[in-house]
Amino acid sequence: MRNSIKALYLFVVMTNLSCAQKSDNEVNSPTQTTFTAELIVDGLAIPWGMVFLPDGSMLITEKSGEFILFKDGQKTTIANGPSVYNRGQGGLLDIELHPDYENNGWIYFSFASEEGEDKGGNTAIMRAKLNGNSLTDKELLYKASPNTTKGQHFGSRLEFDNEGYLYFSVGERGERDINPQDITRDGGKIYRIYDDGRIPDDNPFVNEPNAKKAIYTYGNRNPQGMAKHPETGAIWIHEHGPQGGDEINIVKKGVNYGWPVITYGINYSGTPITDKTEMEGMEQPIHYWVPSIAPSGMTFVTSDKYPAWKGNLLVGSLSFQYLERLELNGNEVTYREKLMEDIGRVRNVCQGPDGFIYVAVEGKGIYKLVPVQ
Amino acid sequence: MKFFIIGYLLLVACLYYFFMQDKEFQESIQRGKDIYTDFCITCHLENGEGVQNTFPPLAKSDYLMNDREGSIKGVKYGRMGELVVNGVTYNNTMMPLGLEDEEVADVMNYILNSWGNSSTKMVTVEEVGLIVK
Numbered sequence: 001m002r003n004s005i006k007a008l009y010l011f012v013v014m015t016n017l018s019c020a021q022k023s024d025n026e027v028n029s030p031t032q033t034t035f036t037a038e039l040i041v042d043g044l045a046i047p048w049g050m051v052f053l054p055d056g057s058m059l060i061t062e063k064s065g066e067f068i069l070f071k072d073g074q075k076t077t078i079a080n081g082p083s084v085y086n087r088g089q090g091g092l093l094d095i096e097l098h099p100d101y102e103n104n105g106w107i108y109f110s111f112a113s114e115e116g117e118d119k120g121g122n123t124a125i126m127r128a129k130l131n132g133n134s135l136t137d138k139e140l141l142y143k144a145s146p147n148t149t150k151g152q153h154f155g156s157r158l159e160f161d162n163e164g165y166l167y168f169s170v171g172e173r174g175e176r177d178i179n180p181q182d183i184t185r186d187g188g189k190i191y192r193i194y195d196d197g198r199i200p201d202d203n204p205f206v207n208e209p210n211a212k213k214a215i216y217t218y219g220n221r222n223p224q225g226m227a228k229h230p231e232t233g234a235i236w237i238h239e240h241g242p243q244g245g246d247e248i249n250i251v252k253k254g255v256n257y258g259w260p261v262i263t264y265g266i267n268y269s270g271t272p273i274t275d276k277t278e279m280e281g282m283e284q285p286i287h288y289w290v291p292s293i294a295p296s297g298m299t300f301v302t303s304d305k306y307p308a309w310k311g312n313l314l315v316g317s318l319s320f321q322y323l324e325r326l327e328l329n330g331n332e333v334t335y336r337e338k339l340m341e342d343i344g345r346v347r348n349v350c351q352g353p354d355g356f357i358y359v360a361v362e363g364k365g366i367y368k369l370v371p372v373q
Numbered sequence: 374m375k376f377f378i379i380g381y382l383l384l385v386a387c388l389y390y391f392f393m394q395d396k397e398f399q400e401s402i403q404r405g406k407d408i409y410t411d412f413c414i415t416c417h418l419e420n421g422e423g424v425q426n427t428f429p430p431l432a433k434s435d436y437l438m439n440d441r442e443g444s445i446k447g448v449k450y451g452r453m454g455e456l457v458v459n460g461v462t463y464n465n466t467m468m469p470l471g472l473e474d475e476e477v478a479d480v481m482n483y484i485l486n487s488w489g490n491s492s493t494k495m496v497t498v499e500e501v502g503l504i505v506k
Contacts, residue, residue: 045453045466045468046466046468063468064469085471086469086471087470087471087472088411088412088470088471090471091468150411151411151412151470151471152411152415174411268414268415268418268419269419270419294415319416319424319427321427344465344466345465345466362466362468363453363454363465363466
């Protein structure tokens with residue numbers, strides 16, 4: 001009898017454990033509308049990145065390679081951008097301002113570049129200054145290698161942490177069995193550098209022979225969302241997994257996130273990649289999406305404009321074409337909700353300095369979410 | 374006898390031409406499969422079924438089979454806005470893929486001859502080259 005009670009208890013516990021992710025893998029539709037979405041910048045194709053300049057204007061990156069300055073309701077194309085390799089998922093990608101932009105004027109951006117000897121392209125990180133309607137003082141800070149003509153997985157998002165380090169992601173460039181688990185190769189990694197491109201002495205692999213010293217984490221697939229946690233200051237990322245394996249991870253020094261050795265996803269063809277979802281020495285995601293939402297762009301809500309959303313995470317969905325709101329309890333996702341259903345492929349989401357949320361949608365433009373009083 | 378020899382040579386020439394064409398066609402389809410896996414599969418999926426109301430199907434797609442020029446143009450330059458496929462209206466963006474003309478021809482030959490689709494007329498690099506934005 002005693003044994004059977006133990007067994008029953010164990011069974012219940014195990015069942016609960018194995019269902020640990022179930023509740024947050026259901027996405028809910030809101031019962032009431034709490035905001036309206038105003039299209040403030042129209043006529044954009046693939047608005048990959050956006051930043052807000054101190055004068056209230058907005059600088060937008062289009063995948064095609066264009067930098068667009070949106071000021072006083074007018075769009076101006078910025079001249080003298082980098083030469084962009086616009087193929088497959090590659091093009092002009094993210095943009096970010098230096099934390100001390102007002103004093104030094106540095107603008108950081110990521111893009112697919114043909115720089116180097118091999119045919120094809122790979123992700124590059126550059127900084128430059130905006131002078132009038134032109135980019136000047138361009139400095140190439142990092143260029144992943146080798147180039148390849150493959151169309152997938154360039155990454156790339158940029159974010160500064162509270163200490164002023166710059167983090168960026170480079171996707172595994174369609175070489176999952178070659179790149180992500182090998183720290184001597186670029187791709188499938190999160191990198192950490194100083195604002196001028198120098199590599200910090202305390203990066204995790206600086207003493208490993210032949211390692212790419214800028215690497216901070218590995219075993220990533222294709223991270224296209226990165227945001228600094230408003231309280232802990234930690235860098236959060238999300239990454240596109242295979243079918244059913246999109247993840248949210250917290251960036252930790254030297255950690256292996258497991259791709260493609262462990263994953264919750266399967267191939268697009270429906271065949272398995274691995275039967276392992278966990279392994280010693282490999283980090284578990286704090287959340288994974290089933291089915292895949294194809295996440296792009298990510299921001300924490302910190303402003304007072306949306307009291308019910310404070311502390312929530314917002315993530316764009318490319319494949320299901322909505323904006324996802326995730327409620328968190330510490331590092332745990334407790335509730336998921338669809339906002340802006342059927343709006344289009346949501347490429348990016350940011351909170352502006354005015355506290356409003358701005359959402360970039362492919363083929364449409366940039367929406368401002370205005371709370372309904 | 375003379376006619377027989379001439380006829381025979383002509384026949385051999387024709388057959389040779391036909392088989393070489395066919396080989397070229399098959400090789401193009403094969404290369405197209407790799408391009409498809411690299412650039413198209415995430416949206417149009419493994420069997421060209423697409424995603425309902427989001428990404429139009431390629432398998433048994435009336436648009437693909439009937440509007441050859443429009444389809445090549447879409448693959449070559451990307452496309453945006455409304456598109457009716459098999460009676461369903463799609464309104465979405467397909468980004469420009471950055472493919473070379475030869476790759477456009479290859480992937481067209483693959484999608485035109487997969488999942489129940491069949492097209493005997495090979496898409497050539499020249500044909501793709503003639504299509505402008």
